[in-house]
Every structure is written in C-alpha cells, then in structure tokens.
Amino acid sequence: MAAVKGDVELARVRYDAATGLVPVVAQDAETGDVLMLAYADREALKRTLATGYAWYYSRSRQAYWRKGATSGNVQRVVEVRLDCDCDAVLYRVKPEGPACHTGEQVCFHRRLVPDGSGADRGLEASAAVGGNAGPAGGPGAAAEEAADGNRTPSNKRPAVAAADPWDASSLARLWGVIDSRYRERPDGSYTTYLFTQGAERIGKKIGEEAVEVALSGLKAERDASARAEVASESADLLYHLLVLWRHVGIDPAEVWRTLEKRA
Numbered sequence: 001m002a003a004v005k006g007d008v009e010l011a012r013v014r015y016d017a018a019t020g021l022v023p024v025v026a027q028d029a030e031t032g033d034v035l036m037l038a039y040a041d042r043e044a045l046k047r048t049l050a051t052g053y054a055w056y057y058s059r060s061r062q063a064y065w066r067k068g069a070t071s072g073n074v075q076r077v078v079e080v081r082l083d084c085d086c087d088a089v090l091y092r093v094k095p096e097g098p099a100c101h102t103g104e105q106v107c108f109h110r111r112l113v114p115d116g117s118g119a120d121r122g123l124e125a126s127a128a129v130g131g132n133a134g135p136a137g138g139p140g141a142a143a144e145e146a147a148d149g150n151r152t153p154s155n156k157r158p159a160v161a162a163a164d165p166w167d168a169s170s171l172a173r174l175w176g177v178i179d180s181r182y183r184e185r186p187d188g189s190y191t192t193y194l195f196t197q198g199a200e201r202i203g204k205k206i207g208e209e210a211v212e213v214a215l216s217g218l219k220a221e222r223d224a225s226a227r228a229e230v231a232s233e234s235a236d237l238l239y240h241l242l243v244l245w246r247h248v249g250i251d252p253a254e255v256w257r258t259l260e261k262r263a
Contacts, residue, residue: 010045014087021057022089026067026099029078029092035099036107038067040089043236045080052077053188054091066188073097074188175242175252182246194243202244209237 015022020042026035038056040048044064047055054067054075068074075093082089100107181191194202213233219226245252 010042010049012086013042013045013082013089014085015041016087019059021059022087024056024089024091026054026075026091026093026095029094033106034108035075035093035095035105045089047190047193048077048091049080051188051190051193054093055190064190066190067099068096069188071097071101073099075099171238171242171252174239175246178239178242178246191243194240195247199244199247202240202247205240206237206244209233209240213237 013022019039021039022041022045024038024040026038027033028035039059040055041057044055044057047053047064047066051066054077056065056067057063058065066074074096075091076096077091077093079092080089081092098105100109102109178191181189182195185192185195194205213230216226216229216233220230242252245255
C-alpha cells in the first residue's frame with residue numbers, strides 16, 4: 001500500500017494540550033457517509049500516512065490500533081485532511097466492511113430524540129444489547145481491536161507497566177511480536193512498513209527518537225513532571241532499536257552479552 005499523500009505538513013496539526021490527541025472523523029470517500037469518530041496522536045497519523053491504512057489511538061487501552069486488524073474491516077485511506085483550525089482530522093477512506101463493531105455500516109446509526117417522548121426507549125435498548133459504549137477509540141472500539149497485535153510502545157503516554165519494570169520477559173514478548181512481523185509481513189502493520197523500507201528508514205526513526213529522548217531529558221531536568229515523557233520516548237527508542245536488530249539479523253542476546261562484558 002502506497003503512502004498517503006498530502007499538501008499540509010504534519011507539524012501543522014494542533015493536538016489537545018492535555019492528552020496529545022486530535023479527533024479523527026472517518027468518511028467514506030465514495031458515498032460521503034460519516035463512518036466513525038476516533039482519536040489519534042502524531043505517531044498514529046504518521047502510521048496512517050506511511051501505510052495507507054487508518055490508525056488510531058485508543059484512549060481506554062492507551063495503545064495504538066489499526067482499524068480492522070482483527071475484524072478484517074480495514075479502512076484504506078485515500079486522503080487525510082485538516083479542518084480550518086488544524087485541530088480536527090478527516091480520514092477519507094475506502095472501507096472494507098462495516099465501520100461499527102456492532103455490525104452497522106456506520107457508528108452514527110442511532111437517531112437522537114427528546115427525552116420524555118418515549119421514542120428514546122429504543123435507543124436505550126439498543127445500547128444495552130449492542131454494547132456501543134462510546135465513540136471509536138473508547139470501550140466499543142477496544143472490544144473490536146483488543147487483540148490487534150500491532151501495538152508498539154505509546155508515544156507521549158506510558159503503556160501499562162509490567163509488575164517488574166526490569167522484567168526481561170517484557171522485552172522478550174516485544175521481540176517475539178517484532179520477529180513475527182519480520183517473518184509474516186502482515187499488510188498494514190507499522191512494523192512491516194519499517195522492514196519494507198529498510199535500514200535507512202529504520203535508522204532515521206532511531207535518530208528521531210533518540211533526539212526526542214534527549215530533549216525530554218532536558219525538560220525532566222527542569223521539571224520533574226516531565227519524567228513520564230522520558231519513559232515514553234525511551235520506549236519508542238527501544239522498540240525501533242529492536243526492529244533494527246531483527247532487520248540486520250542481530251539477536252538481543254548478543255547485545256546483552258556485550259553489556260555484561262562492559263559491566
């Protein structure tokens with residue numbers, strides 16, 4: 001899938017100051033139907049532009065998800081637009097299947113009526129049975145994408161920590177996912193995209209993430225509340241390092257042995 005083209009720089013997007021997210025509306029590029037509402041951060045938008053598939057950021061799980069990774073109802077993105085204030089994004093997509101996890105073609109399939117008319121009882125019953133707990137990216141979307149298998153460390157928000165932060169099994173699990181992506185190359189996966197682009201692209205990402213780690217360190221030195229950003233940026237850097245190791249055929253054990261010798 002070719003990368004999505006645009007004429008507005010990604011740096012123009014204005015993310016929410018508190019969450020680092022921007023609302024994303026998905027629209028059927030052929031029919032004009034509004035399909036769903038979700039959220040994205042800079043990394044999710046970068047993945048969308050790079051892979052040509054719709055990527056979002058789940059607020060409930062604090063993880064990235066590619067629409068349709070488990071259901072098969074992917075959204076192929078043909079264009080990404082910004083609104084006039086640059087604080088909302090539009091994905092114009094070619095959907096392959098329903099947008100809503102309930103099986104409806106669009107998430108906006110319920111008509112809102114005034115309270116007390118009696119007509120809203122159907123809406124309440126639908127909510128109880130259909131389980132549409134909220135906009136995409138919330139609990140409803142999480143139910144569909146919980147096992148997407150395309151997650152990588154979050155950008156700007158720390159992922160759920162393991163019981164032991166130094167537990168090597170966490171890195172081992174991440175290495176297992178990366179190794180699987182290298183062998184299987186699933187379509188639409190960000191890791192697949194990196195492997196396809198090769199060492200030059202992976203290396204550029206490592207350089208970008210390393211700079212962000214350094215900058216976040218400077219911020220944390222002045223403001224202790226910025227320490228979480230150091231952890232988040234470091235996780236991104238580690239992920240891309242592991243991708244490079246797999247791409248060039250280095251086993252993590254080789255790196256650990258080198259560290260032990262130097263220690």
